[in-house]
Amino acid sequence: MSRKLIIGSSGQIGTELVIKLREICGKDNVVAADIKQPIDEVFYGGPYEEINVLDKERIKDVVLKYKVEEVYILAALLSATAEKKPDLAWKLNMEGLFNVLELAKEKVIKKIFWPSSIAVFGPTTPSKNTPQHTIMEPTTVYGISKLAGERWCEYFFNKYDIDIRSIRYPGLISYKSSPGGGTTDYAIEIFHHAIKHGNYVCFLEKNRALPMMYMDDAIRATIELMEADKEKISIRSSYNVGGISFTPFEITQEIKKTLPNFEISYSPDFRNEIAKSWPSHINDQVARKDWGWRPNIDLDQMCQTMLKQLKTDFV
Numbered sequence: 001m002s003r004k005l006i007i008g009s010s011g012q013i014g015t016e017l018v019i020k021l022r023e024i025c026g027k028d029n030v031v032a033a034d035i036k037q038p039i040d041e042v043f044y045g046g047p048y049e050e051i052n053v054l055d056k057e058r059i060k061d062v063v064l065k066y067k068v069e070e071v072y073i074l075a076a077l078l079s080a081t082a083e084k085k086p087d088l089a090w091k092l093n094m095e096g097l098f099n100v101l102e103l104a105k106e107k108v109i110k111k112i113f114w115p116s117s118i119a120v121f122g123p124t125t126p127s128k129n130t131p132q133h134t135i136m137e138p139t140t141v142y143g144i145s146k147l148a149g150e151r152w153c154e155y156f157f158n159k160y161d162i163d164i165r166s167i168r169y170p171g172l173i174s175y176k177s178s179p180g181g182g183t184t185d186y187a188i189e190i191f192h193h194a195i196k197h198g199n200y201v202c203f204l205e206k207n208r209a210l211p212m213m214y215m216d217d218a219i220r221a222t223i224e225l226m227e228a229d230k231e232k233i234s235i236r237s238s239y240n241v242g243g244i245s246f247t248p249f250e251i252t253q254e255i256k257k258t259l260p261n262f263e264i265s266y267s268p269d270f271r272n273e274i275a276k277s278w279p280s281h282i283n284d285q286v287a288r289k290d291w292g293w294r295p296n297i298d299l300d301q302m303c304q305t306m307l308k309q310l311k312t313d314f315v
């Protein structure tokens with residue numbers, strides 16, 4: 001069992017990925033790392049190291065200390081925060097990736113997972129059934145950094161044969177840890193507000209559809225991609241993966257099935273402009289063909305789970 005290092009283990013994806021990988025691989029084989037302490041389940045559930053992804057020597061020390069073979073780089077600034085801090089977003093999103101790519105080139109590590117996003121697409125991309133290979137002219141800082149990162153991943157694979165794998169995540173819905181400054185965060189906030197206050201002011205317009213996915217599916221996609229045989233991986237930039245697609249209005253209708261008095265109003269802000277530049281529905285046939293990707297969780301199941309879990313948390 002190859003030992004793994006998860007950089008960004010306090011974040012939305014990192015939290016759940018560490019927990020799941022420790023279940024599968026054993027707790028001592030999954031080292032969690034972040035600049036801020038993760039939730040107790042991650043912190044006390046196995047090895048944890050403080051790492052700043054911008055500090056290459058520190059990453060190398062931890063890799064050597066634990067004899068790590070695989071690194072997952074989940075530390076990043078998401079779309080909405082990146083628009084407010086463009087310099088930091090570019091630095092963090094690119095240098096973090098480069099530090100790990102360089103360590104792989106130096107043969108210190110063997111395999112990398114790096115997350116891309118639907119943000120690599122832009123207003124000129126076909127927005128429905130968006131293909132794997134298509135026009136990509138992102139208009140956000142986050143999208144530009146992810147597209148550049150994809151190109152570098154493919155370059156390092158072609159030039160140095162580095163086994164790097166990636167997914168273009170849609171908006172991810174989860175309850176264990178908070179999302180960090182994305183455009184798709186409304187689809188999580190809405191559940192918290194529905195339960196706590198019975199109403200929600202949405203920062204996207206009523207009919208703005210976006211690709212989304214429940215976290216369990218996203219974690220499974222990540223693990224399945226990383227476990228797939230090397231010869232099955234035909235995409236070394238990043239794979240489209242589809243889950244569910246819905247609008248703020250549609251998710252509201254679903255929530256109302258459980259909470260009939262829930263009310264939503266709309267006050268679109270700059271995040272609606274970001275959302276307008278992204279696709280509404282992703283075509284993932286290449287991921288399906290190459291490594292057998294299939295989403296499991298639909299809108300109804302996702303809403304039921306979120307409401308049930310968050311209600312328990314608030315009681």
Ligand code: SER
Nearest residue numbers: 078079117182183184
């Ligand atoms: N969830 C991300 C965001 O909204 C998209 O990858 O920024």
